[in-house]
Amino acid sequence: xxxxELQDLQFAYPxxxxxxxxxxxxxxxxxxxxxxxxxxxxxxxxxxLTGLLQPDTGIIKVDGHDLADxxxxxxxxxxxxxxxxxxDQLFNATVKREVEWSLSQVNxxxxxxxxxxxxxxxxxGLAEKAAENPYDLSLSERKLLTIATVLAIDPEIYLFDEPxxxxxxxxxxxxxxxxxxxxxxxxxxxxxxxxxDWVAAEFGAVCVMEHGRIQFTGTPRALFGDRGLVERxxxxxxxxxxxxxxxxDSRVYLSPEDYYKQNLGK
Amino acid sequence: MTDQSMLSGNPxxxxxxxxxxxxxxxxxxxxxxxxxxxxxxxxxxxxxxITGGLLLLLFSKVSSTTVKALGFSLFLIFTMLVIQGLFYxxxxxxxxxxxxxxxxxxxxxxxxxxxxxVLVIILASxxxxxxxxISENAKYLEQSGLxxxxxxxxxxxxxxxxxxxxxMRKIQQAQRVRGVNPQKTVIQKLKSVLxxxxxxxxxxxxxxxxxxxxxxxxGFDNPNRKxxxxxxxxxxxxxxxxxxxxxxxxxxxxxxxxxxxGLL
Numbered sequence: 001x002x003x004x005e006l007q008d009l010q011f012a013y014p015x016x017x018x019x020x021x022x023x024x025x026x027x028x029x030x031x032x033x034x035x036x037x038x039x040x041x042x043x044x045x046x047x048x049l050t051g052l053l054q055p056d057t058g059i060i061k062v063d064g065h066d067l068a069d070x071x072x073x074x075x076x077x078x079x080x081x082x083x084x085x086x087x088d089q090l091f092n093a094t095v096k097r098e099v100e101w102s103l104s105q106v107n108x109x110x111x112x113x114x115x116x117x118x119x120x121x122x123x124x125g126l127a128e129k130a131a132e133n134p135y136d137l138s139l140s141e142r143k144l145l146t147i148a149t150v151l152a153i154d155p156e157i158y159l160f161d162e163p164x165x166x167x168x169x170x171x172x173x174x175x176x177x178x179x180x181x182x183x184x185x186x187x188x189x190x191x192x193x194x195x196x197d198w199v200a201a202e203f204g205a206v207c208v209m210e211h212g213r214i215q216f217t218g219t220p221r222a223l224f225g226d227r228g229l230v231e232r233x234x235x236x237x238x239x240x241x242x243x244x245x246x247x248x249d250s251r252v253y254l255s256p257e258d259y260y261k262q263n264l265g266k
Numbered sequence: 267m268t269d270q271s272m273l274s275g276n277p278x279x280x281x282x283x284x285x286x287x288x289x290x291x292x293x294x295x296x297x298x299x300x301x302x303x304x305x306x307x308x309x310x311x312x313x314x315x316i317t318g319g320l321l322l323l324l325f326s327k328v329s330s331t332t333v334k335a336l337g338f339s340l341f342l343i344f345t346m347l348v349i350q351g352l353f354y355x356x357x358x359x360x361x362x363x364x365x366x367x368x369x370x371x372x373x374x375x376x377x378x379x380x381x382x383x384v385l386v387i388i389l390a391s392x393x394x395x396x397x398x399x400i401s402e403n404a405k406y407l408e409q410s411g412l413x414x415x416x417x418x419x420x421x422x423x424x425x426x427x428x429x430x431x432x433x434m435r436k437i438q439q440a441q442r443v444r445g446v447n448p449q450k451t452v453i454q455k456l457k458s459v460l461x462x463x464x465x466x467x468x469x470x471x472x473x474x475x476x477x478x479x480x481x482x483x484x485g486f487d488n489p490n491r492k493x494x495x496x497x498x499x500x501x502x503x504x505x506x507x508x509x510x511x512x513x514x515x516x517x518x519x520x521x522x523x524x525x526x527x528g529l530l
Contacts, residue, residue, distance in 0.1 A: 015330050050443045074448055081443050087442035087472075088433075091464035123269030135468060149444065 001030055001188050002063050002156040004049065009058035011048060020044050020212040029205030030183040032190045033198075033220075036209035036229075037234045042192045045209070046159050050081050062157070076106055077126070080150035081159040086142040087211065094128040095137065095145055102149040102221075107134055137165045147175065153185065158182060160191040164198060166203060200224060200238040200254035208233055225252045248250045284326045284397040288500040289406050292398060294510035301385040301517035305524075309375070312382035319389025323396070332392035339388050343381035350377035399472040402425045418486075427487070430470055437465045 004027040012019040012032040019024045033048060034042045045067045051067065060067040060121035061164065062078055070078065083089065092098040100110075107113055121127045124144045129137060133152060134145055143166055164172055179189050179202070193199060199206055201219045206214040210221065223228060224237050236242070242252045253259045284292075303315050323332065339436045346400075351361075355371030361371040404421040408414050 047439070052439050052442060071447065078447050083436075083440050083443075084438070085440075088437045089444060089467055091461045102444055122451075189284055 001186050003028060004157065004188070004190075005061040005064075006045075007059045007061065009048070009060065009113060010056045010216055011053060012056060013042060013053045018044075018212055019128055020048075025189055025207070025214055025217065027188065027207070029203075030188050030189075031179065032205040032207055033203040034190065034192045034209060035196070035199060035235060036206045040233075041207040041212040042209055043161060044212075046081060046161055046192065049159060050079055051075060068164060073106055076109065076153060076155065078155055078213055079157045079159060080152055080153055080155035082143075082146045082161065082163065082243070084162045086139070086146040089143060089146050089149070090134040093133060094131055098134055098145060099148050099152045102264055103152050116152055120148045123151065123178065124148045125171075140171050142166045143167055144171055144175075148180075157188045157189075157190065160189070162192055162194070164195050172198075196236050197238045197240075197255070200221075201257075208235070220254055222253050223253070284393075285511050286499065286501045287397075287405050289394075289398050290410075291500075291506040291510060292394045294507065296387070296394055298510055298513045298517065299390045300383070300387050301514055301521070303383045305517050305521045307379055309378060311385070314380060314461070316389065319393065320530055322393045323389060327396045328376050329392075329396045332388075332396060333436070334384075335388055340527065341382075343384065346381055347374060347377045348382075350374065355492070372467065382421065402421060405481045408427065409503070415486075425476075427468075429473070430466070433468055433469050433473075434457070437462050454505065456495075 006022045006025040008024075009022040018039065020040070022045075024255065034045065036042055044053065048055055049067070051070075062070075067075070090098055092101050096114075098119050100113045102114055103108075103113040117128070121130055124147060125185075126137075126141060126144060126148060129141065135140060135151070137145065143163070147160070147163065162177055167175060168225065176198075179191075182189055191203075203220060205217065206220050207214055207225045208229070216229060217234060223235075224241060225265055227237075229235055237245075238254060240256050242257055244251070244253055244259065251262065253262065288345040299315055299319065303312060306312065350373035351357075352367070354370060354376055356372045356376075357370035359371040360368045361374060362369055400421055403424075404417050407417045407420070410492050424494065444461070446458050
């Protein structure tokens with residue numbers, strides 16, 4: 001699994017008071033969630049990781065290599081990202097062509113690209129819509145399509161900016177399943193999200209950001225066990241914990257299944 | 267400062283001295299300063315106008331956009347000084363030499379006069395832009411008797427353009443991470459425009475549609491809608507309008523007279 005490392009990273013937007021400063025951070029877990037309030041610096045980190053922004057100082061390393069030295073094609077093969085709004089990325093006449101276009105940025109073999117596009121569209125449940133115009137799809141399907149454009153390239157590291165927003169329940173389950181499959185295949189998934197139930201239930205590591213600084217990195221259990229921190233950075237614990245704390249139980253529960261395991265499954 | 271915030275002007279709630287001047291008076295002030303600058307060839311007067319413009323900005327609000335505009339125009343003025351100092355058709359008197367290259371007095375004075383006029387216009391316009399918000403303009407125009415629909419159409423340009431620019435930046439970033447990079451040849455450049463243009467047009471149309479629906483739902487077309495009541499915070503409106511318009515007429519007349527008398 002590829003490993004991202006941030007060293008002495010500093011970044012400030014010109015004319016704005018916000019500044020990002022990360023002394024040392026290693027994204028070592030296969031599934032990491034970046035959480036924090038709006039304006040905490042989560043999207044800025046993603047833009048730095050994809051080269052959309054250049055750090056003022058510091059280095060971003062992927063497997064020990066400085067990301068600044070990567071050629072554009074190598075960067076595409078190493079880090080793939082989807083943004084919050086799918087409509088910012090779609091422009092081809094058909095769903096299949098959209099995926100093929102992404103593939104054509106890294107591979108000239110049209111037949112191989114066509115086959116890979118079919119395979120990926122089937123994975124995200126859009127095989128039947130392959131000939132449709134992307135703008136005729138529902139918002140949830142358009143979001144899955146942008147995710148498919150990244151899955152097609154099969155980069156080592158996947159960055160997802162709020163992937164669950166605008167997805168319906170079946171699509172959310174499908175995406176979670178895809179995440180686990182990616183991790184099982186040796187990929188790394190880093191996700192920005194505000195969905196604490198999802199973070200608690202599915203992720204191995206959480207990175208909490210506040211005012212451009214990383215305040216915490218660790219397991220969801222360690223995070224939600226530190227109620228002072230959770231409250232201070234404006235996060236909500238998982239719903240199961242809200243319920244159990246109302247019932248006077250102060251232990252950490254990451255999901256209803258976790259509650260069952262700790263109390264009833266013995 | 268973003269385009270949007272520049273157009274939005276001063277924050278609501280804070281009342282400062284420039285809030286007491288109505289938008290039309292500010293526009294007339296720009297006109298008068300520009301006319302005075304163009305009517306005169308006296309460099310001392312130009313220096314006075316530039317100082318006046320700078321003071322107006324310093325005592326109101328200096329935005330990074332104004333500073334950038336000034337920086338760019340100073341670069342252009344410097345280029346103009348070099349070109350006119352060397353090649354102006356009426357050059358006669360050598361003023362100074364740098365590594366054997368002669369710079370002429372006539373060309374330098376001509377370029378300084380032109381440059382000063384540009385600076386006066388930029389400073390005066392900058393004062394208007396940083397001290398007058400879109401909503402203030404809209405309210406004022408509506409109170410002056412213009413239909414609210416016309417005002418909306420006029421002002422929506424000011425809101426929509428920065429929004430489109432913002433959308434374009436987002437889309438460009440989203441496409442860059444998909445592999446769209448700045449291209450070298452014209453055909454490659456044209457090809458890389460499509461991935462930005464199509465989402466931009468669709469998004470803009472979609473936002474326009476949403477805006478239109480929400481306006482209808484909020485009663486934009488209501489025939490009983492009344493104009494906003496005046497908050498009446500502007501001072502000396504009539505006096506300023508009459509005085510500044512009179513000054514503009516005098517300056518135009520003076521300029522015309524100098525032209526005509528030169529021909530006679």
